Amino acid sequence: MLGEGRLAVSNVVAAARGAHVRLAPTVMERLHRARGVVERIAASDRPVYGLTTGLGAAVDTRLEAADLAAFQRRAVNARAVGVGEPASEEEVRAMLVVRLAGICQGASGISPAFATVLEGLLNAGIVPQVRRTGTLGEADLSPLAQAMLPLVGGGTAVFRGEALPGPEALRRAGLVAPDFGAKDGIALLNSNAFGVGIACLALHDADLALEALTAAGALSLEAFRANLSPFEPRLVALRPAPGQAAAAERILGLLAGSDLLEAGAARRVQDPLSYRCLAPVHGVAAERLAEALRCVEADLNGAGDSPAVLVGTGEMASTVGFDTTAIALSLEGLGQALSHAAALAAFRAVKLMSPAVSDLPRFLTPLGGTRTGFATVQKTISALESEIRHLAQPVGALSVPVADGVEDYAPMTPRVAEKTRELARRLAALAAVELVVAAQAVDLRGGIRLGQGTGAAHRFVRSRIAFLDEDRPLGGEIHELSEAILAGALREALAR
Incomplete structure (x- = not known):
C-alpha cells in the first residue's frame, strides 16, 4: 500500500x-x-x-x-x-x-x-x-x-x-x-524515480549475491580444510573492522556442526589471505549495503519535488530534494566493497583447483590429466572478477553543464545504479561458480561432516548440478544456478 x-x-x-x-x-x-x-x-x-x-x-x-x-x-x-x-x-x-x-x-x-x-x-x-x-x-x-x-x-x-x-x-x-x-x-x-527504482533492484540483487558469496566462502573453508582461528570472537574482538564481528558470526553460523570446528581439523597453521580475510571483507560489504539501503529508503519515503507544496502554511517553494548525491556515493562504495569480495572469491576458487595448495586433484577432476575438469572455468572466474572490478570504478559527477549553465552539477545516479545492478548480477554468477567448485572439492575430499549452513549450500548445488567426473559443458548449469540465487532459492535453502 x-x-x-x-x-x-x-x-x-x-x-x-x-x-x-x-x-x-x-x-x-x-x-x-x-x-x-x-x-x-x-x-x-x-x-x-x-x-x-x-x-x-x-x-x-x-x-x-x-x-x-x-x-x-x-x-x-x-x-x-x-x-x-x-x-x-x-x-x-x-x-x-x-x-x-x-x-x-x-x-x-x-x-x-x-x-x-x-x-x-x-x-x-x-x-x-x-x-x-x-x-x-x-x-x-x-x-x-x-x-x-x-x-x-x-x-x-x-x-x-x-x-x-x-x-x-x-x-x-x-x-x-x-x-x-x-x-x-x-x-x-x-x-529521481528512474535511478532510485533501479537502485532498489540493484540492492535486492546485491543482497542475494553477497549472501550467496558468503555461503560459497564458508563452503570453500570446508573444502580447503581452513584454519578458523581468524573467525573466533575472542580474536576478532582484538581489533574488529567495521562489520567484521557480524560477518564472522554469520560464517560460524553457517559452519555450526561442522567437523572443521574440531581441534586439529585444519590442514595448515595459516591459510592464504583470500580465506583468512573473508569476515572483514564481507563485513564491510554488508555495512556498505546497509548504508545504501538507508539512503535509498530515505528517498522512497520522502518528497523530492521542486517546487514543493507546504500544505500547513499554504506555501510553495523551490527545494533541492531531488539531489541524490548520497545515493550515488553509497552505491559507489557498495560497488567497491563488492569488488573486493569478488577478488577473494576468485582467488579461493582457483586455489582449490591447485594440488600444491589444496592437496586435491588438479582442476578438481577425479579422472586425471586427460580430462579438463574445472580448468577452463578459471577463465570464467577471471572474466567475472575483471568485469566486476571495472564496474566498481566510479562514474563521477556531471562534467558538461546543461540548461545554459543553470544545471551545472549532477551526481549521475541512474548510471551508478545501472552499473551497480550489472555488478551485482555478475557477483551472483561468481558466487555460483565458487559454490560449484567448492562442492566438487568437498566431494573429492571425502569424509567431511559439513555444517548446517554449508551442508544446505552443498545440497542446493547438488540438487541442480551433478558432480563433475567426465567433462561436460558447465556454463549453462552455472548460469541456471546464478538465476536461482537471484530468485531467492539459496536464501530459502539456508533458512530451512
Missing part, C-alpha cells in the same frame, strides 16, 4: 515484478489539500518556478494564465529525449512505483486524478517504452517523460505482450488520461 507506513526496497521490487499496487485511503485527501494550494497560487500573480514560470534556463520567462495547462503538456513532450536501449519491464515498473510513492507524500501538488491513473496503469500491466540514456540524476526528467507520453497522447507501451501506441494501450485497459492543469507536468517528472 502506497501512502501509508514506511515503503521498503522489497516493496518496490515486488511491485516491479507484478505485485498489485494500492493507494492508502488517506492519499486522496492529502492530494486534494495540496492541489488547493497549487490552484490558489496559480491564480495569483506570484512567480513560482515551474508553475507560473518556465523551466531550467527559462525560469526568467513568465507564463500567461491561459497557457499554464498547455505548458505542462509541452513539458512532458519536450523532455522525452531518451536514446539507446529500452529499460526493462521491471525497471520501468520500479520507476513508476517510486514516482507514485513520492506523489502520495502530498508535496507535488498534482491533480489527484493522476495518482489514480498511475495506480491503474501499474495494475493493468501497461509498460511504457523508456529509452535509458538521457538523464543525469538531478530529477530523471527524460525517462519519466517517456513513461508519461501515453498521458499526453503519445509514446509506445506494451499491454498484454503487444506494443501499442500509448493512448491505445490506455483505452484497452479502460483508463482515461486526466486533463492537465497547472504544475501537473512537472509534478509527474520532477523526481
Whole structure:
C-alpha cells in the first residue's frame, strides 16, 4: 500500500515484478489539500518556478494564465529525449512505483486524478517504452517523460505482450488520461524515480549475491580444510573492522556442526589471505549495503519535488530534494566493497583447483590429466572478477553543464545504479561458480561432516548440478544456478 507506513526496497521490487499496487485511503485527501494550494497560487500573480514560470534556463520567462495547462503538456513532450536501449519491464515498473510513492507524500501538488491513473496503469500491466540514456540524476526528467507520453497522447507501451501506441494501450485497459492543469507536468517528472527504482533492484540483487558469496566462502573453508582461528570472537574482538564481528558470526553460523570446528581439523597453521580475510571483507560489504539501503529508503519515503507544496502554511517553494548525491556515493562504495569480495572469491576458487595448495586433484577432476575438469572455468572466474572490478570504478559527477549553465552539477545516479545492478548480477554468477567448485572439492575430499549452513549450500548445488567426473559443458548449469540465487532459492535453502 502506497501512502501509508514506511515503503521498503522489497516493496518496490515486488511491485516491479507484478505485485498489485494500492493507494492508502488517506492519499486522496492529502492530494486534494495540496492541489488547493497549487490552484490558489496559480491564480495569483506570484512567480513560482515551474508553475507560473518556465523551466531550467527559462525560469526568467513568465507564463500567461491561459497557457499554464498547455505548458505542462509541452513539458512532458519536450523532455522525452531518451536514446539507446529500452529499460526493462521491471525497471520501468520500479520507476513508476517510486514516482507514485513520492506523489502520495502530498508535496507535488498534482491533480489527484493522476495518482489514480498511475495506480491503474501499474495494475493493468501497461509498460511504457523508456529509452535509458538521457538523464543525469538531478530529477530523471527524460525517462519519466517517456513513461508519461501515453498521458499526453503519445509514446509506445506494451499491454498484454503487444506494443501499442500509448493512448491505445490506455483505452484497452479502460483508463482515461486526466486533463492537465497547472504544475501537473512537472509534478509527474520532477523526481529521481528512474535511478532510485533501479537502485532498489540493484540492492535486492546485491543482497542475494553477497549472501550467496558468503555461503560459497564458508563452503570453500570446508573444502580447503581452513584454519578458523581468524573467525573466533575472542580474536576478532582484538581489533574488529567495521562489520567484521557480524560477518564472522554469520560464517560460524553457517559452519555450526561442522567437523572443521574440531581441534586439529585444519590442514595448515595459516591459510592464504583470500580465506583468512573473508569476515572483514564481507563485513564491510554488508555495512556498505546497509548504508545504501538507508539512503535509498530515505528517498522512497520522502518528497523530492521542486517546487514543493507546504500544505500547513499554504506555501510553495523551490527545494533541492531531488539531489541524490548520497545515493550515488553509497552505491559507489557498495560497488567497491563488492569488488573486493569478488577478488577473494576468485582467488579461493582457483586455489582449490591447485594440488600444491589444496592437496586435491588438479582442476578438481577425479579422472586425471586427460580430462579438463574445472580448468577452463578459471577463465570464467577471471572474466567475472575483471568485469566486476571495472564496474566498481566510479562514474563521477556531471562534467558538461546543461540548461545554459543553470544545471551545472549532477551526481549521475541512474548510471551508478545501472552499473551497480550489472555488478551485482555478475557477483551472483561468481558466487555460483565458487559454490560449484567448492562442492566438487568437498566431494573429492571425502569424509567431511559439513555444517548446517554449508551442508544446505552443498545440497542446493547438488540438487541442480551433478558432480563433475567426465567433462561436460558447465556454463549453462552455472548460469541456471546464478538465476536461482537471484530468485531467492539459496536464501530459502539456508533458512530451512
